[in-house]
Amino acid sequence: MSQLSVSRIENNPKYRELVRARDTLAWTLTVLVLIIYFGFILLVAFAPGFLTQPISATSVVPVGIPVGVGVILASVILTGIYVRRANNTFDPLIREIIQEASK
Amino acid sequence: MTSANAVLKTVFPAGAVLAAQLAFVTLAAAQASPPNTTPPVNWHAVVMFIIFVAITLIITYWAARRTKTATDFYAAGRGITGFQNGLAIAGDYMSAASFLGIASLVYFNGFYGLIYSVGWLVGWPVILFLIAERLRNLGKFTYADVASFRLRQGPVRTMAAIGSIVVVIWYLIGQAVGAGQLLHTLVPQISYNVSIVIIGALIIIYVTFGGMKATTWVQIIKAALLLGGATLIALGVLVHSGFSFEKLFSEAVAAHPKHQEIMQSVAPLGAKPNAIESISLGMTLMFGTAGLPHILMRFFTVPDAKAARKSVLYGTCFIGYFYILTFIIGFGAIVLVAGRPEYVVDVTKNVLNLKGGTSMAAVYLSHAIGGDLFLGFISAVAFATILAVVSGLTLAGASALSHDIYANVIMKGKSTEAQEVWVSKLCVIGLGILAVILGILFEKQNVAYIVALTFSVAACANFPILVLAVFWRGLTTRGAVLGGYTGIFGSIILLIIGPTVWTKVLNMGPAIFPYDFPTFVVLPAVLIVAWIASVTDRSAQADKERAAFEAQMVRSETGFGAEAAAAH
Numbered sequence: 001m002s003q004l005s006v007s008r009i010e011n012n013p014k015y016r017e018l019v020r021a022r023d024t025l026a027w028t029l030t031v032l033v034l035i036i037y038f039g040f041i042l043l044v045a046f047a048p049g050f051l052t053q054p055i056s057a058t059s060v061v062p063v064g065i066p067v068g069v070g071v072i073l074a075s076v077i078l079t080g081i082y083v084r085r086a087n088n089t090f091d092p093l094i095r096e097i098i099q100e101a102s103k
Numbered sequence: 104m105t106s107a108n109a110v111l112k113t114v115f116p117a118g119a120v121l122a123a124q125l126a127f128v129t130l131a132a133a134q135a136s137p138p139n140t141t142p143p144v145n146w147h148a149v150v151m152f153i154i155f156v157a158i159t160l161i162i163t164y165w166a167a168r169r170t171k172t173a174t175d176f177y178a179a180g181r182g183i184t185g186f187q188n189g190l191a192i193a194g195d196y197m198s199a200a201s202f203l204g205i206a207s208l209v210y211f212n213g214f215y216g217l218i219y220s221v222g223w224l225v226g227w228p229v230i231l232f233l234i235a236e237r238l239r240n241l242g243k244f245t246y247a248d249v250a251s252f253r254l255r256q257g258p259v260r261t262m263a264a265i266g267s268i269v270v271v272i273w274y275l276i277g278q279a280v281g282a283g284q285l286l287h288t289l290v291p292q293i294s295y296n297v298s299i300v301i302i303g304a305l306i307i308i309y310v311t312f313g314g315m316k317a318t319t320w321v322q323i324i325k326a327a328l329l330l331g332g333a334t335l336i337a338l339g340v341l342v343h344s345g346f347s348f349e350k351l352f353s354e355a356v357a358a359h360p361k362h363q364e365i366m367q368s369v370a371p372l373g374a375k376p377n378a379i380e381s382i383s384l385g386m387t388l389m390f391g392t393a394g395l396p397h398i399l400m401r402f403f404t405v406p407d408a409k410a411a412r413k414s415v416l417y418g419t420c421f422i423g424y425f426y427i428l429t430f431i432i433g434f435g436a437i438v439l440v441a442g443r444p445e446y447v448v449d450v451t452k453n454v455l456n457l458k459g460g461t462s463m464a465a466v467y468l469s470h471a472i473g474g475d476l477f478l479g480f481i482s483a484v485a486f487a488t489i490l491a492v493v494s495g496l497t498l499a500g501a502s503a504l505s506h507d508i509y510a511n512v513i514m515k516g517k518s519t520e521a522q523e524v525w526v527s528k529l530c531v532i533g534l535g536i537l538a539v540i541l542g543i544l545f546e547k548q549n550v551a552y553i554v555a556l557t558f559s560v561a562a563c564a565n566f567p568i569l570v571l572a573v574f575w576r577g578l579t580t581r582g583a584v585l586g587g588y589t590g591i592f593g594s595i596i597l598l599i600i601g602p603t604v605w606t607k608v609l610n611m612g613p614a615i616f617p618y619d620f621p622t623f624v625v626l627p628a629v630l631i632v633a634w635i636a637s638v639t640d641r642s643a644q645a646d647k648e649r650a651a652f653e654a655q656m657v658r659s660e661t662g663f664g665a666e667a668a669a670a671h
Binding site: 005006009010015018019022025026027029030033036037038040041042044045046048051052054059060061062064065068069071072073075076078079080082083086087091094097098101 | 214217218220221222224225227228229231232233236348349352353356363366367368369376378379381382385389409412413415416419420423426427653654656657660661662663
């Protein structure tokens with residue numbers, strides 16, 4: 001790739017828009033996954049009693065099981081959200097940026 | 104490649120002979136053994152093993168004819184679709200250790216096993232958000248390509264390759280020992296050593312001839328078999344409990360000798376919960392997943408960043424679904440396997456203690472649900488699982504040795520593609536033989552520390568250096584190298600002086616470092632070392648490296664200039 005095209009991309013406002021939007025989304029979702037997962041881990045570490053209490057008086061199922069399965073489902077959902085945003089917003093933007101750079 | 108094709112034609116009969124010998128050995132051993140000392144041959148399992156091996160050898164033959172360039176060999180010509188790669192990722196990642204291991208963790212400890220299931224999944228979103236697309240845009244065949252993109256090739260690649268090789272070799276030992284024990288337990292007529300040799304030979308054939316194409320398809324087939332098999336077992340369990348989780352869990356509480364405790368402990372039963380250990384375990388599982396070289400390598404097999412992104416979504420769905428199943432399977436085993444004299448060593452002493460070792464819970468559950476035929480199927484699936492994971496590991500190890508060390512460090516990029524692939528194949532053979540030897544040497548060793556070791560090195564060296572190289576303009580060669588080695592050696596040293604190795608393996612008394620998982624100390628140390636070593640680096644080279652960040656970022660964000668898919 002030529003130095004010229006690189007600087008042309010860098011100076012394209014669409015490129016700066018792409019980097020800003022994608023980095024914001026990626027790091028927001030990363031922090032969200034970290035909060036969800038380490039929230040679960042901190043409960044395991046400091047409040048195991050919360051996770052091991054039964055979900056109702058007549059049940060043997062501890063609260064931790066739906067919470068754990070919930071963490072797995074949340075991971076899958078956040079992954080889906082990122083892919084959807086990237087397919088709909090970032091891909092067209094990247095295509096335009098590359099087209100404009102190779103003109 | 105004509106010479107390779109000639110070799111291929113001579114080796115394929117050898118593969119067929121191997122399969123025939125496998126059948127012959129079991130047959131001969133069955134006839135030779137005196138009655139009542141050896142259990143009968145598990146014919147269902149043997150026949151299904153052979154069918155699986157035959158199919159994978161045909162695929163290898165097909166793949167070998169289409170593997171011509173280095174891109175074909177390391178990255179399947181970058182022609183794998185997002186969906187296929189998602190399945191292959193699942194096939195690469197869901198090891199026999201996680202299938203049999205989590206099921207037995209739940210079988211012995213109940214709820215505690217779920218903490219592992221969750222931890223082994225949550226690394227995937229992080230891989231997607233921060234790594235997958237940028238890795239595909241910047242790299243060629245290995246993650247070291249990305250770590251060293253704008254840094255000095257020699258020192259950074261050497262460090263990254265050492266990180267990869269440490270992970271690959273220890274992961275291989277764990278898989279080889281597990282594979283030998285599993286095959287030997289399922290078909291007792293094949294000895295432990297012969298089991299490992301069979302696995303080593305198959306791996307060498309798949310990877311040297313079929314490269315990444317064969318490896319990918321072995322992983323895809325294995326993933327489909329494993330997901331199907333686990334679904335059937337879990338369905339069997341749910342049919343038994345009338346699709347009521349309440350009933351399943353109450354029956355498990357009633358059947359397990361610790362009763363209600365299996366729902367109330369966040370540590371292995373009998374161990375004291377420790378907050379720091381739980382946090383460190385959580386960090387290790389999450390960030391370790393994002394630093395496994397054989398997983399990262401999969402992102403180079405797809406045509407572009409978009410396919411890399413899609414493959415993580417598919418992979419995460421498959422893996423998440425699978426870990427939920429293993430949890431159901433573990434509880435099902437408490438209900439249907441514990442206390443049954445046909446599966447348990449001595450029901451009067453311990454209703455949990457299984458014949459053939461602790462990891463057999465899921466395998467016996469398949470027998471309890473579907474009899475010999477289903478047991479045979481699940482055994483063959485477990486065998487396929489090991490072959491797929493070991494193939495991926497061997498290829499990742501060989502690529503670190505040939506692409507990073509040989510082609511870029513020793514030959515400084517002046518070797519031809521053909522030479523590089525040739526060295527790779529030699530490395531595959533070497534690693535295959537090494538895995539067999541280590542598997543045999545480690546048979547009676549306590550290998551419980553292997554997961555901690557491989558995931559700690561991946562979490563403390565590979566993952567942080569990769570993220571810093573891609574996102575932080577300030578990272579210099581000095582920072583990457585010192586930080587990386589801090590991660591590799593810090594993890595290894597703290598593991599050696601930790602409870603598992605120091606106390607249990609070496610019998611040296613109370614551990615100097617009191618935690619099993621050192622990540623909570625080492626990972627921050629790596630970040631601090633990499634930061635200090637980078638910001639204090641005033642050399643002209645360091646200025647050049649910082650200045651090169653903008654161009655790297657353009658390629659990383661847009662894929663402009665990224666490696667294209669093979670034309671043919």
